[in-house]
Amino acid sequence: MLMSVDTDLLRVLADPLRLQIVTLLARETLCTTHLVAETGARQTNLSNHLKVLRDAGMVDTEPCGRFTYYRLKPDVIASLAGQFAELAETARATAAADRKRSCP
C-alpha cells in the first residue's frame, strides 16, 4: 500500500535538534551562526544536521559573504501537514462509524 505519510521526511523531523531547526526556520530565515546561538548545539553537529535537512530537500541555502543562510521550503511542511490531516480525518470518520472487521 502507498504510505499515507512520507516516512523519510518523518525520520528527518523525528530528531529533536532537526525539528528545532525547522521550527526556528519556519519563523525566519537564519544563518548557521544564528542557529548555533539559538539551539546551543555545537557548530559541527549543527552542520551535520543541516546537511540532513538539505539532503531531504527541506531547506535551501543562500550564501551571504562568509555566512550561509538557511531558508525553509514551506511547501514541504505543507505537504506533510496535508498528509496528516487526511490521515486524521480518516481516523475520525472510522472511529465515528465504529468500523471493525470480523474475526478471521
Added chain:
Amino acid sequence: MLMSVDTDLLRVLADPLRLQIVTLLARETLCTTHLVAETGARQTNLSNHLKVLRDAGMVDTEPCGRFTYYRLKPDVIASLAGQFAELAETARATAAADRKRSCP
C-alpha cells in the same frame, strides 16, 4: 523552546511498518491476524511494533476471544495533524513576509 511537534510520536511513526499499521487502523479496527495478513510482516515482528504503538499511547487493545483487536486513538493523530498545520502556517506566513534576520 517547546517543540512544535512531538518528536517521540514522530519517531514512532517514522518506521514504515508502524506507519502502515496506523494507516490500516485509521480505516478500521483490526486484530493481529488481520494485520499480519495485510502487512506481510512476521507475527513476532508485528507484535514488537504493536507494543511500541501501545507504549506511545496511539492505540488501544480490545480482547475478543483469543484474538486481540487494535483500535487507533484518533485524537492522537488529530493532535499531530494540528501541530503540523500550525507549523505549516507559520512557515507559509514567514515565506510570504520574507523574514530574514540580519547578519550577526
Added chain:
DNA sequence: GACTGACATCAGCATGTACTGATACTTTCA
C-alpha cells in the same frame, strides 16, 4: 487434560544514528 491457535516477550545480532574532535575550504579583515 491435552492440543492447537493467537499473540506477547525476550535475547541476540546487524545496521543505523547522533555526537565529538579534527580538519579542510572559503570569505573577510587587517
Added chain:
DNA sequence: TGAAAGTATCAGTACATGCTGATGTCAGTC
C-alpha cells in the same frame, strides 16, 4: 598576504533500532 571567522566534511565511537528465532502465556477446541 597572512590571520581570523564561518562553515562543511570526515572518521571514530557509543548508543538506538529493527529483525529474527525461540519460547512463554492465554483462550478455545476436542
